Every structure is written in C-alpha cells, then in structure tokens.
Amino acid sequence: MPLPSPEDIRSARAENPRLHARDLAERLGLAEAELCAALLGQGATRIAAHPDAVLPRLKAFGPLLALTRNEACVIEKTGVYDGYRPGPHAALVVNEAIDLRIFPSHWVHGFALEEETARGVKRSLQFFDAAGDAVHKIHLRLDSKAEHWEPLLGLLRLEDQAPDLALSPRRPPEPARIVPERRDALREGWNALEDTHQFLRLCAKLKMNRLGAYRLAGAPFVRPLAPGAVETLLNRAAGSDVPIMVFVGNMGCIEIHTGPIARVLETGPWINVLDPGFDLHLRRDQIAETFAVVKNTARGPAHSVECFDANGLLIAQIFGVLRAGAEAVAGWNALVADLPDAEQMEAAE
Template sequence: MKTHHRFALALSSALLMSLPAGAASLQERYDALRAEQPKLAFRDAAAKLNVSEAELLASTGIGKTVTRLQEGDTVPREIMRRALDLGKVLALTRNDNGVLERTGVASRLKQQEEVAGLDADKEKEREARLRNIAGGYLGGEIDLRFTFKNWKYAFAVAQPGKDGAVSRSLQFFDQSGNAAHKVYVKSDAGVAVFDKIVADFRNPVQSADLKVAAAPVKPAAKPDSAVDVKEFQLAWNEINDVHQFNRLLTEFGVTREQGLRLGPVDKVQRIDPKAVRQLLEQAAKQQVEIMAFLGNSSTIQIFSGKINKVQEAGGYFNVLDPEFNLHLRDSAFVNGYIVKRAGVVDVEFYDKDGNEVISFFGVRSKEHPIPQAWIDLTAALPKADAANQASR
C-alpha cells in the first residue's frame, strides 16, 4: 500500500474512532479499527471501542454470523448440558491477563444419588454444587467449574474462516458483557448437534440491544490492622483440606491475596512474578505433570497433564501444545506466591488489582500425594526481592 493511502486510511480510522457514540455506527467504527489493525483480537477491539465484547459481537454479527440464544436462570446450564453431545470441542476460558484453551471430549456425570444424613452446612454446599453442574465437565479433558448465576448472554457463532471452513461456537457472557466461557465444535459429528442446539434455544427476538450492566465495583479490602492475624494464622494451620481455604477467608473477611500476605511465614513465600516462565519451562523440560487453574467470576477451567512447547509470542508467554494452549500476559503479573495448605503446595500469580490470574498445582496420585518433582520445581523458583518480602 502506498504511503499516502496508509495515511488516509489511518486518518479516516482516527476520525471514526473519535466521533461521538451514535455519529458512526459501531459496525463502522469496528470496520475502521480492523482496517487499521487487522490482527487486533476481538476482545481488545471491543476495549478500544469502549464497548463490551458481547455488545460488539451482537452489533456486528446478529443477522449474519451470530444467533442470539435465550436467556434465563436455567438456560446456560441446559445449553452446556446439551453441549456434552458435541463430542470433541475446544473449551476456552479467559480473564484479563490469561487464556486457557483445551481440546478434548467432556466427561459425563453418573446419575446423582440421594445423600442422606448431611448436616445443614454440608447440605447447603451440596445444593450449591448441584446448581452449578451441567451433567459433566468434572475431571477429564474438559474440566470446568461453573458459577451459572453470573452467566447472562449466550450466542451461537458460525463464522467462515479464510480457508472457507466454518468455525462454530457457543459463546457466553456475564451481565457486563465479559466473556464467561466459549465452546468451539471440533468434529464433523458435532455440527448437527450444534445446529439443533441453535434451533432449540434460538431467542425469538434477534436484537443486538443488550442491557449490559456496569462492572460491579470491587469492595475495598478490610485493613490489615482490622484482621486478627494471630487467630487467622492459627486457623490456617488447622486446615486439613485445601478446599477449606475459601471458607477460612470468608470467616475472617479477607481477600485471597490479603490472606496470602497475612498467612503464616512458613506457609507462604513471595516469589518473582516472572517466575511463571521458569515454572512452565521447567515443567516442560522435566516433564512434571501440572494442574493449571484459570478463570473469571463465571467459570474456572482446569488443565491437568504434561506440557511440551513453551515460548514467548505476541506479548504473551505461551504453552502451545496440540490440544492445550495457555496464553499469559505476564507483564501484568505483580505478585507471585508459593502456598502450603493441608500438605498441598501451589503457586499463584496476581495482577495489580489483586485479581488472581492463574494458579498451578502438581498432579497428585494415590502413590504420590505430594509429588516430589513438583516440590523441587517450586522450591527452585526465584524469590521476590528483599524489599517485597519485607512488605509482608
């Protein structure tokens, strides 16, 4: 392209981008942005256009490549239950600084049996767990934990690619239009299942008008001085199951990262946030089986197994294996921690707002409940500098 043509294109794009909302349609503004930055990710384009990803998807796709699906308290769970019939899929979960993509087949749950004799707290936990189960996805290749109350909008997308092949996906978003989870069809047999899901859950009103809500304001953390640190640390030491940790945080009214900062000094060690690179490189080199947990307020996705190819590309540090991709914007990582709870060791990374981006565990087994290779790998991670350590 000649220089003056590029300048004209950039100028027209800048003019469209600077117009007040309504002066140019969202489609026109998106087209101008895409012409200027053809490799810009759809989510990043939405941010530049100051709209949510769901709004951009609906405005540019409904009536063409996008079908709006029904809404309702039970609808997302039912769609995901039906999605078990898709067979091989790519499941994608993301947050602001990470993306986890896993290709495989989701497992199904056996028929739930009635459980009698539970106390009130355990029965409440069981009911909550059942509300967030979609008939499967627990363990196996596609391993997901849902919080369906935060799922709001659903779309079916059938997008022709450059090679002519059509990419089919189910895409879910929260009430603020942020991506909750996406499922991509990866088998010919899944196409008919996808089409049936679209037909059965098609919204009778194919409107791009979404009533997105402002993102909820994150509540301010309790001042450290208001926390009974001694009692908190004693309670931490009494944990005998790693799953009790969230209950401990709730009991003392502290955020997760705050809990790590205030935890027993022999249970939490701050590490260099860039240690995530060494962790993944060494896990690949030594073939140490890991578990990676990455999520948002709607979904947590888990990968378990060995990794092979790791590299930096596109502003991310990546795992690029055939059926597992992980993309981490580690430049946004501010803090990292090695955490010991109930005999389990994990590594967690946080952004500047105290949001957990990703956590890693060693894969346990009956023979190796505390994998020594994982313990050795974590022990070798570079520690945070002395000033950061002292800030604890």
C-alpha cells in the same frame, strides 16, 4: 462520544480480522458481548445462556475447544463436553480433557456465531456476564460433528433477537482485604485446614480475601516470589515429566488443565504453552505479585504458585497433582521450592 452503530462495529471487525474480539471491543469502547449483538441476523443468534440448557447437549458434537479467560490469561482445552453436573450455585463438567467449575448466575448473555473465514465457516457458542464480559467460549473444530449445529440452535434460539443489550456496570476489582489484628487467627485456622476448599471460607470468616490473607500470613504458609517466577516454573516443568494442574478463570467459569506440559514459547509479553489439546497464553507483563502457597489436605500438603495483577485479580493458579503419587508430588514440590523469593531478588539487587 456516541457509541458505534452495529454497522460501524461490523465494519471494524471486517477491517481488523486478526484482532481478538476482546481487544477490538476495548478499542471501540464496548463490551465484548456488544460485538456479538452487532452481528445478530448476520451470522449471530441470541441463545439461552444458562449452562443447564446448553452444556448437556454438547456431547454429541464430539471434540470441541473450550476457552476461558481473564484479562491476563487464556486457557484452551480440546475434548468432549461429557460429565456435566448441574447445581444451583455451582455446576461442573468433569472428564480427563474438559474440567470446568461453572457459576451459572454469571452466564447472562449467550450467542451462537457463524463467521466466514479463509478456512471456512467458524462456529462458536459464546457466553457473557451481566457486564458483557466473556465467561466461556466453545468452538467447533474440523473434527466436530457439525450436523448437530442447526438442531442445537433450534433448541436454544431465543425469541428476542434485538441487537440492544441491557448491560450492568462492570464490578470493580476488590483490592487486598487485610485485617492485621487477625493474623494469629488466620494462621491458626490455616494450620487446621483439611481441604483447599476450606480456605476461602476461612478468609470470609475473618473478613479478608485471598490476596489479603496471602500478604498477611507469612511463613510457612506463604512465600512471596520474585518477578518471573511463573515463567521460570513453566519452563522447568516443561523440562520434566511432572504433572501440574493449571487453573484459569473469571467470575463465571474456571477451566483446569491436568497433566505434564512440554512446549513453552515466549512471544512478546506472552508466555505460551502449546501442547496437543492444551494451550495457555499468559501476559507476564501483567503479573504484579506471585506467591508460593501451601495448604493442608487429606492427601498431604498442596503446594501452589499463584499470581495476581496490579488490581488484585487472581490471574492463574498452578498446583501439583496429589493423586499422581509420591514421586510426582516430590518433583512438583522441588520445582516450587527452587523458585527464588522476592527478598532474595531484592537483596541481590
């Protein structure tokens, strides 16, 4: 079946104004970046994609909306892109509102979009990986300083504005990698952790991945949780003042929210956090496995709740905030401890 032409893509966008770009791309059998490419010269401009070229120039805009997603979860934070720290393998944006972990090698295609809507012109910067999947999007708000838009495009615009994209095949998800005979070594190494960032190095050393290690390790390090644990946790956290850290990401970017949450709403398969400056949209029907996990750190044990989809992809991680103090940590740990585990639910059935 031939791929739709740029004209067909533009028509489909016009006919489905409420459909999210990711969903429209899937319906058309395209990568999301190809939707942007179809608008080149008609509201879209191909721009430099490397974070070093873009992110240090965004502070002047004032408040912007930062959006990062994977197949099952979307996180949106509003704030200023201040505190950019470059790095060849990993870069950061770190401030109270915008907290990003960036992996520049996956920022391959960049577009600036100007789209006419009923509310006026909607402007955004959108970045995609080699397969054309979105890694990060930046949206101007009504209170953003839009006078910086045209000067920014003048700096970032590429000479090549052709609509053809050279896309690579999407990397297939990696299933759980488990090496049963190394369980004792995993547990010994886990017990010796001094920082959560050491965990993935331990997994690599033992030829496992995160999901495989979680399935293998057992108590007291990991507890499989019952279905619905994440929405239960979010609802209970919203009824408290306990601050949490929510990590949502993909291969190119991880976005983090830190603070308490207040408003949790369910809409169809989605569970949503809708707070000032922070939105989270999580497809609970795509959660296949959830774990309560504890790892040692210099500040004490870090307890997290982490969920995966049926392909083994990490959807989201939710931690307590160790630096918030003993009372906040105790409150978070109690929320996690009170979640039913998978075996309890199976026994009840």
